[in-house]
Amino acid sequence: MTASDEEMEDFYSMLQESIDNTQNRDITIMMGDFNAKIGKLSNNSDICGIYGLGDQNERGANLLEFCSVNNLAVVNTLFKHHPRHLYTWVSPDKKTRNQIDYIMINKKWKGSVQNAKTRPGSDCNSPHQLLVADLKFRLQS
Numbered sequence: 001m002t003a004s005d006e007e008m009e010d011f012y013s014m015l016q017e018s019i020d021n022t023q024n025r026d027i028t029i030m031m032g033d034f035n036a037k038i039g040k041l042s043n044n045s046d047i048c049g050i051y052g053l054g055d056q057n058e059r060g061a062n063l064l065e066f067c068s069v070n071n072l073a074v075v076n077t078l079f080k081h082h083p084r085h086l087y088t089w090v091s092p093d094k095k096t097r098n099q100i101d102y103i104m105i106n107k108k109w110k111g112s113v114q115n116a117k118t119r120p121g122s123d124c125n126s127p128h129q130l131l132v133a134d135l136k137f138r139l140q141s
Contacts, residue, residue: 003035008059012066019070027137030072031103033089033128036063038077038099046107049078053086053099063102072104075133076116085117088129103133112137 003011015030022028039056041048047067067074076086076099088101103116114136118129 008062012062015066016070027109028070028072028106029103030105031101031131033101034059034063035100036060036102038064038074038102041077046073046110048074051080051086052077053083053097067104071107073107073110075103075105075110075113076101076118076131078110078113079115079117081117084120087120088118088131090127090129092127101128101131103131105135109137 019028036059037054037057038048038052038060039054040052041050041056044050047064064074066072076088083097087097087099089098090096105113112135114134116131116133118131120129122130124130
């Protein structure tokens with residue numbers, strides 16, 4: 001969160017370079033801590049579902065723009081779960097919970113995602129919760 005705007009631009013430039021070096025026929029799955037809050041959106045889009053957590057911040061808007069440009073869908077906002085299965089980070093005082101880790105996949109393959117949620121009981125030795133997605137691909141030989 002303390003990264004400057006220039007550092008964020010460099011980060012997204014590196015991500016963009018990686019995506020540009022990936023062939024179109026490949027399945028792109030990106031996941032990680034983006035320190036961005038997409039928030040709970042009022043309308044469902046092809047990029048993001050309505051089951052986010054909290055309010056969107058500037059970095060969340062940047063992440064959605066990046067996903068839009070690269071035809072990626074944020075899968076952990078597509079499924080309705082109890083909030084304890086949505087938040088991905090807990091503050092040291094255990095009072096603040098945010099959804100800042102995301103899994104993204106090509107929109108073309110969004111239908112392959114069966115479920116996505118956190119596992120709050122998992123011991124990761126981190127303030128982050130384990131985020132998992134169930135994928136089922138049907139590939140032609």
